[in-house]
Amino acid sequence: MPAPRLRSRSLRKVFSKVPGGRTTIHYKKRKPKTARCGNCGALLKGIPREFPFRMRSMAKTKKRPERPYGGVLCSRCMRQEIVNKIRQ
Amino acid sequence: MNGDVICNEVIGGKMTIEIGRLAVKIAGRDAGNKCVIVDILDDKYVLIDGETRRRKCNVLHLEPLNQTIKIEKNASHEDVANSLKEFGIEVRVTKPKPKTDKPKKKRKTPEQLKARKEEKRKFRDIFKPKKKEDKIEPKEGTLEEKAWLVEEKKEAKAETTGKKNVKPKAAKKE
Numbered sequence: 001m002p003a004p005r006l007r008s009r010s011l012r013k014v015f016s017k018v019p020g021g022r023t024t025i026h027y028k029k030r031k032p033k034t035a036r037c038g039n040c041g042a043l044l045k046g047i048p049r050e051f052p053f054r055m056r057s058m059a060k061t062k063k064r065p066e067r068p069y070g071g072v073l074c075s076r077c078m079r080q081e082i083v084n085k086i087r088q
Numbered sequence: 089m090n091g092d093v094i095c096n097e098v099i100g101g102k103m104t105i106e107i108g109r110l111a112v113k114i115a116g117r118d119a120g121n122k123c124v125i126v127d128i129l130d131d132k133y134v135l136i137d138g139e140t141r142r143r144k145c146n147v148l149h150l151e152p153l154n155q156t157i158k159i160e161k162n163a164s165h166e167d168v169a170n171s172l173k174e175f176g177i178e179v180r181v182t183k184p185k186p187k188t189d190k191p192k193k194k195r196k197t198p199e200q201l202k203a204r205k206e207e208k209r210k211f212r213d214i215f216k217p218k219k220k221e222d223k224i225e226p227k228e229g230t231l232e233e234k235a236w237l238v239e240e241k242k243e244a245k246a247e248t249t250g251k252k253n254v255k256p257k258a259a260k261k262e
Binding site: 066067068075078079082083086 | 116153
């Protein structure tokens with residue numbers, strides 16, 4: 001029986017085989033959700049799904065696509081946004 | 089013009105894609121920047137210049153504007169910059185990198201090699217490990233002394249034990 005604090009599913013289980021041959025359960029923190037478009041909710045590409053401490057050590061160019069609204073809107077919504085602005 | 093592409097998406101009239109047409113780039117890292125069509129390469133691609141980099145571009149990645157400029161086909165970057173000044177558009181300026189040759193490796197002359205060898209010899213003398221003769225001598229002496237002492241003690245013990253055994257026998261004999 002696992003410890004009471006580990007019985008919730010806030011931590012994810014990782015089954016690992018120990019040298020003795022039996023499998024043990026390691027409880028690890030879950031990763032944050034994948035980034036989504038602020039307009040349509042589509043999954044954003046080019047944004048790594050990493051822990052904040054790992055994202056902090058990453059370069060700015062590795063964290064989001066290098067274009068206006070990069071990392072906020074998907075490319076399709078971004079184009080529509082720019083076109084709408086021009087046509088106004 | 090032959091090779092013109094009609095952009096049907098634009099509301100309020102059809103906007104043709106032609107040389108000198110101002111447009112806004114929609115896709116990529118230059119998105120949102122204004123540019124001029126300098127050349128029509130294909131029924132798909134055009135050459136653009138302006139706030140964006142001077143580059144080939146898909147027609148679908150451009151949103152044409154109402155304004156046009158009089159430019160020659162395949163006009164140079166400077167001409168485009170001069171003509172765009174009227175619209176208050178500043179052209180992207182990139183500083184060309186100064187050309188530098190790779191550093192060539194030169195063979196060292198025999199004199200230089202000799203000087204280098206001498207330097208190495210000097211350093212060898214400096215970093216040579218010191219001899220441990222001075223340190224070992226007292227240790228050897230002490231060890232020997234200890235060894236002697238041990239032997240002396242053993243002898244002394246043997247004497248004492250021997251005397252005890254011998255004394256009564258001698259007394260009996262007497």
